[in-house]
Every structure is written in C-alpha cells, then in structure tokens.
Amino acid sequence: MSTMREVFARTVTEAMETDPRVVVVLAEISRDVFPATDRVINVGIREQAMVGVGAGLALSGLRPVVHSYAPFLVERPFEQIKLDFGHQDVGGVLVSIGGSYDDPGWGRTHQAPGDVALIDTLPGWTVHVPGHPDEVAPLLRTALAGDDRVYLRLSLRTNARAYPVTEGFTVVRRGRLGVVVAVGPMLDRVLEATADTDVTVLYAATVRPFDAEGLRRAVRAADHADVLLVEPYLEGTSTRLVTEALADLPARVRSLGVQREAELRAYGTAQDHDAAHDLDALGVAAAVRRMFGHGGQA
Numbered sequence: 001m002s003t004m005r006e007v008f009a010r011t012v013t014e015a016m017e018t019d020p021r022v023v024v025v026l027a028e029i030s031r032d033v034f035p036a037t038d039r040v041i042n043v044g045i046r047e048q049a050m051v052g053v054g055a056g057l058a059l060s061g062l063r064p065v066v067h068s069y070a071p072f073l074v075e076r077p078f079e080q081i082k083l084d085f086g087h088q089d090v091g092g093v094l095v096s097i098g099g100s101y102d103d104p105g106w107g108r109t110h111q112a113p114g115d116v117a118l119i120d121t122l123p124g125w126t127v128h129v130p131g132h133p134d135e136v137a138p139l140l141r142t143a144l145a146g147d148d149r150v151y152l153r154l155s156l157r158t159n160a161r162a163y164p165v166t167e168g169f170t171v172v173r174r175g176r177l178g179v180v181v182a183v184g185p186m187l188d189r190v191l192e193a194t195a196d197t198d199v200t201v202l203y204a205a206t207v208r209p210f211d212a213e214g215l216r217r218a219v220r221a222a223d224h225a226d227v228l229l230v231e232p233y234l235e236g237t238s239t240r241l242v243t244e245a246l247a248d249l250p251a252r253v254r255s256l257g258v259q260r261e262a263e264l265r266a267y268g269t270a271q272d273h274d275a276a277h278d279l280d281a282l283g284v285a286a287a288v289r290r291m292f293g294h295g296g297q298a
Contacts, residue, residue, distance in 0.1 A: 004154040005097050007136040009033040012065055015144045021063040022144055025054045029068045029097075051077040051094075055084030058092050063144060070096035070112035070153065078118055086122045091147045093140070099155035099185075100233050100258050101273045108265075113234045113258035116207070119151050120237065126150045127208035129184035129232065134162035135205050157185035157232070157270065163203055168211030171218065175199040177292045178226030179218045181242070183207055186230045186279070193284035197292055199228075207231075207238060212245035225251035228291045230284060234258050235277075256287055 002010075009030065015022045016039055024040045027050040034040045043049045047068060054064035066073065073096045074081065085092055100113035119125050126148060128139045136154065143150040163170050169181070172191065175198040182190035187203050194201060200218050204211065219225050225246060231237055235257030242253050259277045266272075274280040278287065 002133050003156065004130060004133045004136050004158070005030070006033070007133045008067075008095055008140060008152075008154060011137045011140045012144070015141070019063070019144065021061070022065065023057055023062045024065045024067065025050050025057070027068050027072060029072065047072045048077040048080050051080035052084050054092050054094075055080070055088060055090055058085070058090035059088065063147075064092040065095060065144070066092060067095045067097075069098040069110055070100075070115045071098070071110060074115040074118055074151075075112055081119075082122055085149055086124065089124075091149050093143045093150045093152065095140075095152045095154065097154045099153070099157060101270055102156040104267045104270055104273055107267060115153065115233060116151075116231075117234045117237045120208070124149055125208060126206070128152045128165075128206050130154070130165070130205045131159040131184040131187050131203070132162035133158060135165050138165050139205065153184070153233075155185055155232070159185055159188045163187075163205070165205050167206055167209070169202040169204050169214040169218070171200065172203050173199070173201040174221070175201075176223040178222055178224045178228070179215070180228045180230065180288065181215070181238075183229075183231045183238075186232050186284075189279070189281045189284050190230050192281040193288050197288055199288070199292055210238065210241040210245070212241065215242065215245050216249075219246060219249060219251065225249045226291060227251060227253045228287060229253065229255040229257075230279075230287075231255070231257040232279070235260060252291070254287065254291055256284060 026042045027047050031042050054066035057064040101111045103110050130136050177199050179200045181202045183204050236255045239255045
C-alpha cells in the first residue's frame, strides 16, 4: 500500500498535467518525488520564503501547493501564513507530513502537535486529517480545484481501511451511552478501545469546518450527552467547537490528544509517544472507561 506522502505526490503530479494553475513549492523536503519542471520550485532550506513564494504565486492566479514537514510548514513560517495568505486573502494548499511525531528519531524539531491549533487562530482555513492513504487523493483533488485556503495533514499512521470522505462526520458505530469522536488515524484505536462499550463512534477526516450539526444529531440520538474527543494532535484542539455545538445540552466533554504538559525528551518510537500521551488503544480504553463506565453492548 502506498503511503499518504506517495499518494500526495502522485496526485499533484497528475494534476499538473491537466491543470496549468497547479504549482509546487518546496524547501528541500520531497524534492525527489516530483518531476523536474519549472512548476516545481525548490527554494532551499528557507521555509519562510517557501510560504511567501507560494502566496505570491497565488496572487498571480496560480494554485500553489506548499509542502514540508509540519513544523517547517506551519510553525516556523507562521507569520507568512498569517500575512501572505490570510491577510492578503489568497488561497493555496498547504500539505504537511510527519503528523505530531511520526519520526521521533529526528527529535523535537520534526514534531508539531500544535499545528492545527495554530491554523485555528486564523480565519478561512479548511483542515483535512485523513486516516488512510486512499482518503488523500479525493481530498486533495477537491482542494486543487478550488481557490480557498486548505491545510492537509498527512501521517505515516493509518487506519486499516479507508472511509468515504465527506464534509462532516461519518457514523461508524451507533450506541446509547454517548459519543466518541475519532479524528483521522485515531479511528482504529478508538474502535478497539470501544469494542465492548455501547457508544456511538464518529469519524472525521475533515475537521475544519467543524460538523457541529452532525455531532448534535449523534448526541441527541444517544441516551447521554457525553462526548469523548480523540485527536492525533494537541489535546483540546477542538474542545471549544464541541462545547459550542452542545451549548444548549447538559453535555460532559473530555478530550484526548498530545498532552500539553508532557514535553518528552527521549526520542523513542512513535508507539512510545502514543503510550506516553495515552493515545494508544490502552490509553483510549482507560479514558472510555472513565467516561462511560463498563457499559457493555445491550
């Protein structure tokens, strides 16, 4: 099976053959996976320039795809994202790899659990977090055909199967004790952790805009307005949107994600980091028990 990164490169390369607007801007990362053409621009290790060049191309009427590891794409050049894309109100497709800590052997410089939270401070962004390589191409094709601002967050972590990509939540399982929201590659762990618990499981590969109405429908169909949010990035990133969606309901909301107080200085493996942040199946299962008790299937 191809990785998300491979699907991304193949889809963009195919789009460049038919859409003269599409142009790629890189900062060394992934330079070998794209064809050597004048529509693939490698600015060298200059991430701020990479984003600025992408925005300039958008001002000229092109559809830029700006790509690097998440910390080099979102954190380091954040001012350029804010001003060059946002303040100038131009569109583009930002595509990151590395997730929160896909490659911990590279150290903290290659980790960006706060990327979606940063993007959230800016208006007008669509954010996709696919959970399987087969979900990448349809999301990307739609993004390339548009004119808006899109952030596509790719990862080496995947679910066993793909789900049809939609603008809102997909109901994977229905239950009565409450709702568990699984974002992107967290779905398989959520399904394992909730196998013996009578809860509804919602899946999202698109997290912005947030599907408030889809969440409300799922909560109203359950016996309890309890929601556990499981995200592969900074814990609580979407909590505000969940609580706003359920403001008129007596809901309990808890969130799992990369823990804010846990600055891990040992590299380890991605699985080690999952365990440390309670984002492995055991950690998610413990949170499910705390939230919903041992309520088995009826």
